[in-house]
Amino acid sequence: MITLKKHYTEAIKRNPDDPKLYSNRAACYTKLAAFDLGLKDCEVCCKLDPKFIKGWIRKGKILQGMQQHAKALTAYQKALELDPSNAEAVDGYRACSTQLNSNPEEVRKRAMADPDVQAILRDPAMRCILDQMQQDPHALQDHLKNPEIAAKIQKLLESGLIAIH
Structure with missing residues (x-):
């Protein structure tokens, strides 16, 4: 995973405007439990291409991992605006909603x-x-x-x- 992260970092240096590279590196950071770094990459990814659904879903998952369910819910909402039938976004949204509403x-x-x-x-x-x-x-x-x-x-x-x- 660390080797992959290095490759994505190098690819980002060569092509800093490709949102997929940030999204993929965020996935590496997530596997390494470096949620804060992954979140930064997701934010860059979503800023570069607000219509790239994978960036929003990945951001939601990272925020869930950080126990920031309300912010994760917002990321999943953005993904659902792009594709209301995306199973990952629907599942993430439901999980966050359940978590948020479990203890008023x-x-x-x-x-x-x-x-x-x-x-x-x-x-x-x-x-x-x-x-x-x-x-x-x-x-x-x-x-x-x-x-x-x-x-x-x-x-x-x-x-x-x-x-x-």
Whole structure:
């Protein structure tokens, strides 16, 4: 595996714009349990080619291995946007969803420890939007048109505090 990693590193030096090379090297790092390095390669891979589904799936698996299930869920969601029937993405999404929803109190404690989540929940405008979404689920579509609000809602989704069905 270390030899393979060296070959991918050399290939990346020669062709730094090929997302597959980063994805493959990330797989090597994963086998070596170097999740942080694998995650960096996945991020480069997904940035180079946001439509390369294997990069998103690999990122999801690495984040799962790092016990970051909410972030893994987001990576699997990106993969499912590209191919809703991809079995690896569906399985990863289900596993993360199950893990996140298995202990609601733990989800809440972890989310509330995040300063970004705290700031969103302290924002009176966001509280109004969240209340409105509970009353009228169709209101969500209007709010998602605003990129700033969409980013905050995405953060709450990733934290596991809210879910959209």
